[in-house]
Amino acid sequence: MQELKRIINYKRIILLLIAVTVNVVFFLYDNKPVMDEDIINKENVAHETYIKNYHEEVNAIIDNADKLKKYSIFNKAGSFSYANILQTARDFERVKNVILPEDEYKGVQAYTTYYYQYFFTMLVMMFVIYDMFAQRDNGMWSITYSCANGRIMYAIKQTGVIVVTGAFTHTLIYWSTFIAAMLQRGGVRDLVNPVQTIETFDKFTYPWSKIKYVTVLYLISMVCIVALCITIWGVFVMFRNRVYALVTMLIFAAVEQFIYSHIDIHSVWNGLHYINIINIININATFSSYRNWGVGTYVFPVFSVVLFVHIICAGVIGYIAINVSASMKPYKNTTFIKRFTDCVSAGCQKILARIPFLFKEIHKFIFTSHCGWVVVVMLTVTAYVCQTGQYHYTDDNKYMDSEYMLHGGKDYTYFQDYLDNLYQQRDELQADIDDYGDILTRDESVDIGSYVNLKTKQQQILKLIESRREYADKIEYIGHMDETFNIRAWMISDRGYEVILGKKGLYRRIMVNLALICGLILMSADAGRLERISGMILFEHSTALGRNKMRCNKYLSCITITIIMTVIICGMEFLWMRHIYGIPYMNAPVVSLTFMGNKLGMGLYASGILKWMLLHMTIWQYMLMQFIMRLVICLILSVGIMKITRSIKNIK
Secondary structure, three states, X not given: OHHHXXXXXXXXXXXXXXXXXXXXXXXXXXXXXXXXXXXXXXXXXXXXXXHHHHHHHHHHHHHHHHHHOOOOOOOOOOOHHHHHHHHHHHHHHOOOOOOOOOOOOHHHHHHHHOOHHHHHHHHHHHHHHHHHOOHHHHOHHHHHHXXXXXXXXXXXXXXXXXXXXXXXXXXXXXXXXXXXXXXXXXXXXXXXXXXXXXXXXXXXXXXXXXXXXHHHHHHHHHHHHHHHHHHHHHHHHHOOOHHHHXXXXXXXXXXXXXXXXXXXXXXXXXHHHHOOHHHHHOHHHHHOOOOEEEEOOEEEEHHHHHHHHHXXXXXXXXXXXXXXXXXXXXXXXXXXXXXXXXXXXXXXXXXXXXXXXXXXXXXXXXXXXXXXXXXXXXXXXXXXXXXHOOOOOOHHHHHHHHHHHHXXXXXXXXXXXXXXXXXXXXXXXXXXXXXXXXXXHHXXXXXXXXXXXXXXXXXXXXHHHHHOHHHHHHHHHHHHHXXXXXXXXXXXXXXXXXXXOOHHHHHHHHHHHHHHHHHHHHHHHHHHHHHHHOOHHHHHHHOOOOHHHHHHHHHHHHHHHHHHHHHHHHHHHHHHHHHHHOOOOOOOEHHHOHHXXXXXXXXXXXXXXXXXXHHHOEHHHHHXXXXXXXXXXXXXXXXXXXXXXXXXXXXX
């Protein structure tokens, strides 16, 4: 219990809450609703077709199994092929009569295909395990080792803590994600319907409801997570240095990811694909599919074999780790690498002694408090969100955007002339068609081919006019802004800016802002906590003449880091968006963007200073204002959190 209390502190609680929040936002971002009606209609048609043909597919699998038994290559009694055929037929017989109603399936579908939640769980547990082995850096290892009769019991207690923490973390992240899925996509009332209503479960052979599947998956994934946590803990035990253990685990995970991605499930080496930590984390993909392994007449589902092997490996590694933990000595001969790193560290300390106090505080802010990892995570999340959240436009959209670039801006006469020309062609063709129609009614000997050609050209012109309706709407919008607000909007494309500033980029902005704010909160909290637990705050209070200056330097370092990280994250997002979509006409009034002008007269923009700013700002000024607002919020949070953590006396 004492070991569990030591693990549960404010830092880990905050980390867990941040992981839960980021995971939920990640899920919402990854499963943002599709707004395109054509895509929605295609999805609905495909799902209706799947429901209609499901029983035919199941019966086909059963019938195919019966047919295979007739071939000599498969009908050898006692062979795995024959046993697998019989098992396949028996398994699919279970779902032969399952009734599949039309229901709201997208919530559970989105949830079961989302596996990042398991990665977030493992990230939290990696941090917890890494922090548990701080004793190997702070000298406590020698004290725990001196307890001759308690080393094994201490290792067993640590294992129990890992199990409890892993189970709790997984439970919180798992069910919070499920709730988010239900709130976003719906389907709570349909959880009692068979899970086979989801197309990805067309090969799942248990007649379970959706809620039963989600519950069983929770239990199976918890076993996987706990077993994997024990394995990681065992690796950390076997290393003297926790950094080396962490690096080893990361390298091993990268190798496993490479194997998982490059070995096909039909390869002779497919065992390496399934017996893999990446597959363990994404156990749903194996659990919901149908594939058997076996020897002779013994047939087993692949997921059960994978689960069994993983549990056995975790048990063996855990047993070895407990014994190693009891026998490994905390001391050893100094190596060349250790002497070299100590020499480098001493040199760095001499350099730090010569730099101004403010830079020392900044160095301590980032490196001494171990916030470098937070910076790496912030940058990684930003890069990932910007890359994966981009929109892809049609060739026609790209062509119109190029026209905006060449002929847009303050003057829209090119587009007006272009539309007038199309309208003129339409009217002339209509007049010719009417003339031909009159002639055809009087003279049946007239060649009808010319009439057909005219009708074809008319359809082409009408289709082109419809595809260029955006130009007409834009010109009408410019006229409206001029008449209503006396603002001359520019002729520019909304598409790229709608992703950068509009609703289409909402999820990206939420994720980037969340990564930035959470990262800064962690850094500020850890920096303030370090001042308290290290006792440095006492020296600060004992400095009669320099107390205020020292305190100001500490807060100034926090402000400096906040500004730097905000500039880096926002600049990274800006450059990424510029690379993907381009940012033309930044000197144009921001109301040139239709979605921005439509805000006028609505909500906060109905009156007052916000309306005035929107009417008089250019695009680059509006983007600068957004950045300043981000920066101010980040500064308030960073300084506030640092102030709070520095003032809490019992913080650990």
